[in-house]
Amino acid sequence: MIDLNTTELISQIAGQTGKTPEEIKSLIDAKVQKFSGLLTEQGAIYMVQKELGLKQETMEQIAINDLKEGMKGIEIKGEITAVFPVKEFDKNGKKGKLRSFILNDSTGEVRVTLWNEQVDQFPVTRGNEIIITNIFVKLYNDTKQVTLGFNGKIEIKNKKEIMPTKLAELKSAMSSVGVLGRIMRKFPCKDFESGERKGKLCSFQLADESAIIRATAWNEKADEIEKYNEGDVIEIENAYTKEGRFGVELHLGYSADIKETTKSVPSQIELLKDQTELKKITDTNEGENAVIEGKIISIEKGNLFYTVCSKCGKKITSTTEGYLCDNCGETTPKKNPVLSIILKDDSASIKVSFFGKNVLKAIGIEENILEEKINLIGAEKVIEELNENIFEKKLKIFGYTKINSFSGNKEFIARELIE
Ligand SMILES: [Zn+2]
Incomplete structure (x- = not known):
């Protein structure tokens, strides 16, 4: 209690315990001595009160x-x-x-x-x-x-559980912002110099079901973000926002707190798909996600299967020693479906490549049946059949556009077929 001086406190304790004020005083002095000056008189009194089993009165509460x-x-x-x-x-x-x-x-x-x-x-x-x-x-x-x-x-x-702020609700110049999201893309980190000071920054894209935003982590927070992978879900506390080149951007300064979490955020594909707009084929841009919609006008020639790493699904090379994966080292092969089609809408046509389960979804055949057919009549004949059976089939596809390095043509890589 701030308004009681030492003498008043001692007589109060004496009154509560039936001891004399002198006894209390010597108990307090003993404490002060024991802690050789590290303990204030107030602290000693508190300890004595506690040892005597006096319930600590409620302290004065100050606004x-x-x-x-x-x-x-x-x-x-x-x-x-x-x-x-x-x-x-x-x-x-x-x-x-x-x-x-x-x-x-x-x-x-x-x-x-x-x-x-x-x-x-x-x-x-x-x-x-x-x-x-x-x-x-x-x-x-x-x-x-x-x-x-x-x-x-x-x-x-x-x-009280504080719900993270939805990314779509972030406004410029907010402080102490807490968000939850999935890292969609990491951009290469950069070192910078500003005056005397050297620093580092790492930018990344963060998404929740409401929006995808640009975020930048500075200095030691950049080191922390660097350890995470695209696809990881993180919780960020004490970030701040600023209006930037990409609209409202999230900044992770020295007081930001980054944690990995098991809280649920939709998958990368779900998030992207939801936030990607439907575009005409002519309006798609290199490196950009888009949803396109059109009709199949032909199936490209090919083997319909290619060999991938059985562990990570990436391309592998066959050597005399066995199969090698850039990610996993020595590995075993697995066959993965692959298919390219030409898709046309009222603006243009484009080559679209499908991999894995998306191939099977696009042509409506199960993997073992497709394999059997290829064994029976060969891939070329299967493609001929497909050309008849799925000609003009309508597809809505989420994916991204890239430029073929040989032909220089725009191509579309399917990430998912939308029902
Ligand atoms: Zn691998």
Whole structure:
């Protein structure tokens, strides 16, 4: 209690325990001596109160806006609106760590910092409603900051789960943003120099079911993002947004927190398909995802199967030693269906290539039946049959456009057939 001085506290404790004030005083002095000056008198009194089994009276609760430098032994409560990542430091050869968070009540907000073992003792999450007892208020860079005093405690009163912000709802100049999404594309990281400082940035595309956005991770966060793969689902806390070349962009600065998560986000294909527009064949651009719709006007000649790595599905090379995969090294082969068709809409026609299950879906034949047919009459005859059977069949295809390096023509690679 801030308004009780030492003498008043001692007589209060004496009254509560039936001991004399002198006895209490000597208990307190013994504590102070034992901790050879590291313990304040207030801290010693608190320990004595605890040892005597006195229930700690509820501390005076102060509104965040009323906190003043030098206040101690009080409590505050509020909701955690941002949690910053753990920072490790080395001070005079001693390693330590700290974690800060922002506590908000109806009157204002304040930064709270946990030091060393407190970091693990009090795991805090954005959205937690907490009471912090026995705090200290200090000034740090002219800003009030709260730390836990001796025996300070954080009690979680209510765990409100904060839903990540939908990517489509991000607006320019937001701070303490939390999002959940799948990494769709990673762009090559870059080193940069700005004045004296050198830095690094990694940009990537992040998607949820609402949108695909551009994100950039800076410096140590760039190193963290580099470890993730396209397709990984991540949760990001404490990012900020800025208007950029690609609309509202997400930035991961020094206070951003990146976590891998098992929370569900639709698959890469689902996400892309949902956010890709239907285009006329003439309007498709190299490297761009699109959905196209048209009729089959012919089937291209080919073997209908090619050999891939049985582990990862990538192309493999046959050597005298066996099969080699760029990804997996020595491996075993697997046959994978392949098919190219010419698709036409009212704007143009384009060569479309299908692989794997999409081939079978496009022609409406099961894999073992297709294999049997090829064994029986050969691939050339099967293609002739297909040319008759599926001529003018309508297909709606999600995929991307590329330029054939031999012919220079636009081609379409199917990623999925849309029913
Ligand atoms: Zn492989």
